[in-house]
Amino acid sequence: MTGRPAPSGPARARRPFLTRAWAVLAVPIVVTFLSLLLGAVIILASELIVTGRKFDPMLWFTAYSALLQGAYGGGDAIIQTLVYTTPLVLGGLAVAFGFKAGLFNIGAQGQFLVGALGAVVVGVALADAPAPLAIVAATVAGIVAGGLWGFIPGFLKAVSGAHEVVSTIMLNYVAVQLLAALVSGPLKVPKSPSPVTYDVGNAAFPIFLGDTGHIGIILAILAAVLVWWLLFRTTWGFEIRSVGANPDAARYAGMRPKLLTVATMTFSGGLAGLAGTSVLLGVSHSMTSSFGTTVGFDSIAVALLARSNPLGVLPAALLFGSMRAGAGLMQINAGIPVELVDVLQATILLFLVASPVLRRVLRLRGVQAGITESGQTTALGVKPAD
Amino acid sequence: MTDETGPSLAPALEMRGITKRYPGVVANDGINLQVRPGEIHALLGENGAGKTTLMNVLYGLATPDEGEILLDGKVVTISGPADAIARGINMVHQHFMLVPVLTVAENILLGDETMANRIFLDRREARRRIIELGRRFGFEIDPDAKVGSLSVGWQQRVEILKALYRNARILVLDEPTAVLTPQETDEIFGVLRRLAGEGHSIVFISHKLYEVLEIADRITVIRRGRVVGERLPNATDEEDLATLMVGREVQLTVDRGESHPAEVVLQVTGLEVRDDRGQAAVKGVDLDVRAGEIFGIAGVAGNGQDELVEAIVGLRKSTAGRISLAGQDVTGHSPRAMNEDAVAFVPADRHRFGLILSFPLADNLVLTSYYRSPYARGIVRDPKAILRDAAVAIERYDIRTPSATVRVSTLSGGNQQKAVVAREFDRDLKLLVLDQPTRGLDVGSIEFIHRQVIAKRDAGAAVLLVSAELDEVLEMSDRIGVMYGGKIVAVLDGRTADKNEVGLLMATGGEERSAATAAVTA
Numbered sequence: 021m022t023g024r025p026a027p028s029g030p031a032r033a034r035r036p037f038l039t040r041a042w043a044v045l046a047v048p049i050v051v052t053f054l055s056l057l058l059g060a061v062i063i064l065a066s067e068l069i070v071t072g073r074k075f076d077p078m079l080w081f082t083a084y085s086a087l088l089q090g091a092y093g094g095g096d097a098i099i100q101t102l103v104y105t106t107p108l109v110l111g112g113l114a115v116a117f118g119f120k121a122g123l124f125n126i127g128a129q130g131q132f133l134v135g136a137l138g139a140v141v142v143g144v145a146l147a148d149a150p151a152p153l154a155i156v157a158a159t160v161a162g163i164v165a166g167g168l169w170g171f172i173p174g175f176l177k178a179v180s181g182a183h184e185v186v187s188t189i190m191l192n193y194v195a196v197q198l199l200a201a202l203v204s205g206p207l208k209v210p211k212s213p214s215p216v217t218y219d220v221g222n223a224a225f226p227i228f229l230g231d232t233g234h235i236g237i238i239l240a241i242l243a244a245v246l247v248w249w250l251l252f253r254t255t256w257g258f259e260i261r262s263v264g265a266n267p268d269a270a271r272y273a274g275m276r277p278k279l280l281t282v283a284t285m286t287f288s289g290g291l292a293g294l295a296g297t298s299v300l301l302g303v304s305h306s307m308t309s310s311f312g313t314t315v316g317f318d319s320i321a322v323a324l325l326a327r328s329n330p331l332g333v334l335p336a337a338l339l340f341g342s343m344r345a346g347a348g349l350m351q352i353n354a355g356i357p358v359e360l361v362d363v364l365q366a367t368i369l370l371f372l373v374a375s376p377v378l379r380r381v382l383r384l385r386g387v388q389a390g391i392t393e394s395g396q397t398t399a400l401g402v403k404p405a406d
Numbered sequence: 407m408t409d410e411t412g413p414s415l416a417p418a419l420e421m422r423g424i425t426k427r428y429p430g431v432v433a434n435d436g437i438n439l440q441v442r443p444g445e446i447h448a449l450l451g452e453n454g455a456g457k458t459t460l461m462n463v464l465y466g467l468a469t470p471d472e473g474e475i476l477l478d479g480k481v482v483t484i485s486g487p488a489d490a491i492a493r494g495i496n497m498v499h500q501h502f503m504l505v506p507v508l509t510v511a512e513n514i515l516l517g518d519e520t521m522a523n524r525i526f527l528d529r530r531e532a533r534r535r536i537i538e539l540g541r542r543f544g545f546e547i548d549p550d551a552k553v554g555s556l557s558v559g560w561q562q563r564v565e566i567l568k569a570l571y572r573n574a575r576i577l578v579l580d581e582p583t584a585v586l587t588p589q590e591t592d593e594i595f596g597v598l599r600r601l602a603g604e605g606h607s608i609v610f611i612s613h614k615l616y617e618v619l620e621i622a623d624r625i626t627v628i629r630r631g632r633v634v635g636e637r638l639p640n641a642t643d644e645e646d647l648a649t650l651m652v653g654r655e656v657q658l659t660v661d662r663g664e665s666h667p668a669e670v671v672l673q674v675t676g677l678e679v680r681d682d683r684g685q686a687a688v689k690g691v692d693l694d695v696r697a698g699e700i701f702g703i704a705g706v707a708g709n710g711q712d713e714l715v716e717a718i719v720g721l722r723k724s725t726a727g728r729i730s731l732a733g734q735d736v737t738g739h740s741p742r743a744m745n746e747d748a749v750a751f752v753p754a755d756r757h758r759f760g761l762i763l764s765f766p767l768a769d770n771l772v773l774t775s776y777y778r779s780p781y782a783r784g785i786v787r788d789p790k791a792i793l794r795d796a797a798v799a800i801e802r803y804d805i806r807t808p809s810a811t812v813r814v815s816t817l818s819g820g821n822q823q824k825a826v827v828a829r830e831f832d833r834d835l836k837l838l839v840l841d842q843p844t845r846g847l848d849v850g851s852i853e854f855i856h857r858q859v860i861a862k863r864d865a866g867a868a869v870l871l872v873s874a875e876l877d878e879v880l881e882m883s884d885r886i887g888v889m890y891g892g893k894i895v896a897v898l899d900g901r902t903a904d905k906n907e908v909g910l911l912m913a914t915g916g917e918e919r920s921a922a923t924a925a926v927t928a
Contacts, residue, residue, distance in 0.1 A: 254785045255777045258769070265762045272721060272751070272759040273773045274742025 046382055047375050048325050048332075052339065055367040056084065062363060063356060083354035090349030091342035099230040102237050103303060105341025107132070109240035110295035111319025112326060112333040113247050114170075114288045118184075119328040120251055121284040122264035127173060127188025128292040129316025130195035131166040135293025136300040137199055138165025140217050140307045141207065143300070147221025154223035159297055166293010167286045169195065174285025178278035184285065192316070203309045215309040225302040236298035241334070243291065248330040260284055292316060321365055324372050340365060416479040418443045418607040419464075419495075419576050424473035426459050433459040434470070435631040441576065446598060446608045448622035450615070452651055452848030454818050456631040457611050461578055465490045465497055477576075496569035497578040502561050506554030511536055513553050514568045539570050543600045545593075558706070559590035566597065577601065578609040583617055587706055588876060588909035595621050613651070613848065615644040627651055652850050660856045663864070665884040667696035669732075671868035672718070672837050677727035679713040687713040689892035690727070695837070700859070700869040702883025702900065706912050707874040710892035712754055715841045715872055719751040720744045721759075732836060745774050750830035752823075754841035754872070760826040763815035767807055768796035770814045771829050803828035804854065820851030831858055835867040842873055856882060876912070880905060890915030 060080035067075050076082070091101045111128050118125035125131075139162035146154035173187040204215035225234035251257035259280055262270040267277045295315060300307060318340055325339070326332030343365070347358035371378070417440040426434040434456045441447045451457045462468040464475065466484035474481050477493060484490050490497075504513050511532050533549040540547040545563060553564060562582060569577050579598075583591045598608055598621060612618050618625055618639070625637045627650040635650045648656050672695040679688035687710040695701040705711055716722035718729055720741040729737045731747055739747070753759035761770050772781050772792050780791040796810035805824045807817055814822060823843070831838070840859065844852040859882065863869050873879050879886055883900040888911040895915045898908065910916075 253787055255782045255787055256785050258776055258787060262762055262765075262773070265764050266758070268758050269760065269762050269773065272741060272753060273776075274740065274745055 044327075047372070047378055048327070048336070050378060050382065051325070051368055051371040051375065054371050055364050058367050059360060059364045060084070063360070066356075079354060079356075083350050083356045083360070086350040086353035087343065087346035089353075090346030092346075093349075096230055096232075097345065099233040101338070101342050101345040102229070103232050103234065104345045105337050106234075106236045106240045106302070107295040107299050107315045108318055108322050108337035108341050109333055110243055110291055110298060111315050112322030112337050113243055113330055114291035114295065115319045115323035116326060116328040116330060116333055117247055117251070117260075117291060118284060118288045119323060120257075120264050121260045121280065122267070123174075123177075123281065123284055123288070124185050125170070125173075125188055125285065125288050125292075126185055126320065127170065127191050127289070127316075128295075128319045129312070129314070130188065130192035131169040131289040131292035132296035132299075132316040132319075133195040133199050133312050134169040134296070135162040135166030135289075136296030136307065136311060137202065138162045138293065139223075139297040139300045140220060143220030143223035144207070144218045144306075146223055147219065149222060151222040151226075154221070155225065155301070158220060158223040158301055159294070162297025162300070163290045163293050166296060167290035170289015170292065171282065171286040174282040174289075177285070178282050196312070199307075199311065200309045203307055203311070207307070217307045219306045220301060223301060224305050225298070232303075234298075234302035236302040239294070239298065240337075243294065244330050244334050247291070251330060292319070295319070318365065321369050325368060417441055417476070418445075418478060419609075420476040420479075421460070421464065422474050422476065424460060424463055424470045424475075426456075426463060426468055426470050432631050434463065434473075436473070437628065437631070437633055439626055439633070441607045441609060443607055444602050444605045445623045446602050446610055446621055448610045448612060448618040448625045449628065450612060450618050450625055450647060450651055451628040452613060452850070453820065453846060454848070455628050455651075457628060458580070459631075460628075461497065461580065461609070461611065464495060464578065491572055491574075494573060494575035495578070496572060496574035496576070498562070498565045498569060498580065498582060500581045500584060502565055504553045504561055504564060507552065509550050509552055510547060510556075510564050510567075511549035513564060514549075514571050535571065536567060539567055542604075543570070543597050545597065557590075558708075559586050559593065562586070562590075562594060563597065566601075570601075574606070576607045576609070578611070580611045581613075582610070583612070583614065584874075587913045588905060589913055591617070615647050615651075618647070619644065629653055648849055652848070656849055656853055660853075660860065660881055662700075662860050662882060662884075665699045665863065667699040667884070668866070669697055670694045671697045671732055672870060673728075673730045674714075674718065675728045675730075677714070677717060677729065678725045679710070679717045679722055680725055681710075681713055686725075687892055688717065688724075691889075691892075691894055693887055693894055693897075695868040695870050697836075697866050697868050698863055699884040700863050700871055700882055700900075702879035702886045703870070703872045703889050703894075704876055704879040704886055704908050704912055705872075705874070705889035709889050711872045711874075711889055712841060714889070715751070715754075715839050715870070718870070719749060719839055742774075748834060748836040749839065750833075750835050750837070751839045752826055752830055752841065752843050754845065756822055756826055761814050761822060764813055766811045767800075767805070767814050767817070767825060768792050768810040770825055771796050771799050771810075773829060775829075799825075799828040799832060802832070803858075820847045823847055823851060823855065827855055827858055831862060834865075835862060838862050838867045838869045840869065840871045840873075842875075843871070844873070844875070844878060852878075876905065876908060880908065888912055888916075 063080040063083055064077070067079060090097060092098055111132060114128050114131065115125055139158045142161035143154065143158035146157055169191060172191060173182070173184045176182040176187050177184050203217060207217045208215050209218055225236050227234050229237070251261060259270065259275045262273065262275060263277045263280045270277050299315070304311065322333060322336045322340055326336040343361045347361045350356050350360070351358050419441040421437060421439040424434050424437045425432065437456070437460055439449070439460070449457050449460070459468060463470045464484070466486040466489050475484060476482065482493065484493065505516065508516065511529065514536060515532055536547065536549045547560070547563065547567070553561060556564065566577070582594060586594065602608055610618070610622060619642070622639055625639060625642070625647070626633055627635045627637065627647060629651060637647065674691055674693050677688055677691045678686060681687035689710070691714060693701065703711055713722060717724045720739050720743065724737065727737070728735060731749065736744065736747065757763060762773065769792070775781060776787065781788055793810055799805070800807060800810060803824050805828060806821050814825060817825070838859070843859070844855055847855070859869060859871070871879065871882055880900070880903060886898045886900050886903050886908065887894040888896045888898070888908060890912065896911050
């Protein structure tokens with residue numbers, strides 16, 4: 021006996037394009053808007069708390085327009101935004117790919133760091149080699165190193181059932197310490213006052229846009245298309261999505277969930293490793309012991325906002341990348357600290373977790389299964405209510 | 407609690423013009439239902455006909471869009487299950503709502519609203535009332551027995567006691583016999599008659615025709631959310647009810663024809679398998695199934711049948727014994743190897759194993775063959791080929807769906823099972839393993855699936871059929887093995903097997919003790 025009869029399908033199948041697009045995009049758009057609204061309230065509230073300042077009811081507008089101008093005010097700004105966006109795309113893909121297989125890879129940060137570490141080791145070694153060779157070798161090293169860091173939790177899960185959330189969090193700490201030890205130890209430039217590695221020289225990504233637009237931007241877009249193709253057009257992607265949606269049925273169908281878990285985590289780690297590589301070879305060119313932003317963690321937010329769709333990762337990463345890129349000007353023009361961007365990002369996440377409620381308010385039904393299928397809400401311990 | 411109310415007085419429960427709409431469907435369309443005091447009223451209908459929705463309305467779980475509910479002639483609004491219970495309406499669900507590690511008494515006290523504001527439980531009083539209630543309705547129950555140690559039939563009695571303990575006047579039983587042996591069913595029917603005799607009103611939800619004819623005082627048949635007829639059991643028969651229920655004439659008994667068994671295809675010797683908790687579930691099973699015959703396994707659910715078939719198809723490792731297919735040893739082969747050896751498997755739990763509910767129908771139709779030509783070239787899938795063959799399967803297996811790309815979760819249970827059958831049957835098979843192939847399906851779908859199974863047998867496949875529905879095993883099988891306690895305790899000829907004999911073997915394993923005592927002392 022079923023709870024209630026299923027809604028009839030034809031109406032759903034024949035919905036016009038705009039309705040369908042709205043069904044997919046409504047939640048991310050509304051969530052972003054609500055976060056900006058809440059951010060404005062926080063800006064105004066902060067004025068009341070911070071004394072010695074004249075109350076300006078339009079300060080939020082000044083802040084947001086500075087944010088926008090910082091991200092899109094001119095060619096250089098736009099290129100800088102793309103540079104900020106690139107690792108978020110790759111990291112977002114890593115997390116989204118895991119979600120599709122029902123795995124919550126919180127370890128993107130660790131894989132990001134270890135990937136960058138792999139790239140710097142090989143990059144420094146080949147700093148004087150011909151550029152194409154040095155670039156390819158250093159990039160592959162970054163992917164492999166990140167992949168290895170993803171393989172470990174995948175393997176542990178397959179053989180002992182160790183939950184990937186726990187093991188990847190732990191491996192994040194290991195990665196931070198490993199990086200610090202290597203950069204202030206064997207990789208350190210001798211006699212340098214601060215722990216820093218040599219420059220990667222010829223292994224650096226070539227610049228093709230303005231002063232800072234490196235080829236990592238193109239790699240990220242290609243990666244998004246590749247991941248989409250893998251997931252939705254290949255048997256391997258079908259197996260991964262099957263395991264994510266229903267591991268028992270996957271086993272019944274002759275797939276090997278354990279092997280797929282290992283493969284997925286390795287691939288996901290490789291993508292996160294490429295994210296780290298893109299920052300190292302494209303931006304910093306050397307590594308200090310404080311290398312590593314919060315890219316790995318921001319990637320989780322990106323994947324969630326993209327609803328685990330590899331192509332959705334592109335706009336989601338662009339949103340967060342824009343905020344990061346514009347935050348500096350916001351601080352200068354409006355006196356609002358760059359940390360507001362963290363607040364916005366956090367509220368976006370919170371609203372996403374509450375999206376079942378939003379969905380009901382927006383009277384959206386059709387895309388619910390998509391959310392569960394991607395595993396993102398279950399990963400956060402919240403099942404969409406029907 | 408009960409007046410000397412004759413059946414002619416005001417109905418204990420009346421539902422008038424109940425309409426409940428869900429997006430895209432009208433689940434209940436102006437349903438009228440009258441249940442008199444002391445009456446056993448059967449609600450008969452196929453799955454998805456709207457029985458459960460109607461009862462959810464009664465239980466306060468769904469708000470009707472139109473219509474009203476009257477108790478003893480007075481209009482009431484039922485705000486939720488707690489309110490329903492307070493008004494004397496109780497429901498015994500198909501899946502029992504019991505905590506196995508607690509005792510009978512604890513389960514009965516659990517969630518009792520009269521206990522809500524107290525800190526200490528009056529266990530002694532509770533035990534006394536439970537024993538007394540049990541006696542009144544003809545069974546001795548030990549209030550201190552752990553529920554998990556009781557047989558399914560006794561657990562059901564605990565559910566009924568729970569309702570009586572809360573002074574239920576109207577008792578709704580949702581498919582109560584689905585999990586019982588024939589003997590247990592008879593015993594529960596005895597309990598229900600006594601309840602009715604004391605003035606309780608009983609709504610008996612079922613899709614089993616003969617049961618309804620046996621137990622009910624009146625029968626209301628619903629189809630597609632509407633009442634299509636009301637019958638008295640002595641003025642109708644199974645054919646009449648089936649026609650009402652399905653909306654067309656159906657063939658109730660399968661004409662399975664003569665079987666022509668040939669060589670042994672599946673041979674199992676000394677097989678031992680453990681369940682998920684590591685306990686021995688299959689304890690030395692020997693059986694063989696020949697090409698062109700249906701070997702049915704009868705047994706109460708949980709006697710090792712699931713573990714046996716899972717071991718045969720490669721989903722579960724065996725700890726001892728041998729499985730061979732057409733003379734080849736296939737013990738320990740993977741599900742994919744078995745599949746490629748022309749073994750098909752329809753699992754008992756189609757939501758857990760058989761389908762990926764969030765995937766489109768077309769993807770589910772290739773769930774076991776997605777990696778093969780023509781559905782993939784190398785690792786690249788071919789959506790065109792997948793959709794083309796899906797269209798053929800939808801046509802051939804009469805899967806009612808708006809398209810091949812809708813999520814399979816939106817299909818009805820019968821159509822979901824047809825999708826599994828389409829995927830598994832649509833090729834030449836050596837061995838067909840069916841575990842509860844028609845569980846929870848409507849008459850029309852059952853008829854369809856049974857015909858397909860017989861067609862496969864006649865095409866030379868060996869068929870192993872496991873079912874907790876004894877009637878299905880009796881109807882379909884050329885030979886019947888009875889499984890009890892992890893062993894096959896008897897093998898009978900399908901044409902001459904007697905229902906009561908098989909039922910007794912299912913309940914006792916053929917040992918010299920009665921079913922009832924075995925259950926109580928457990």
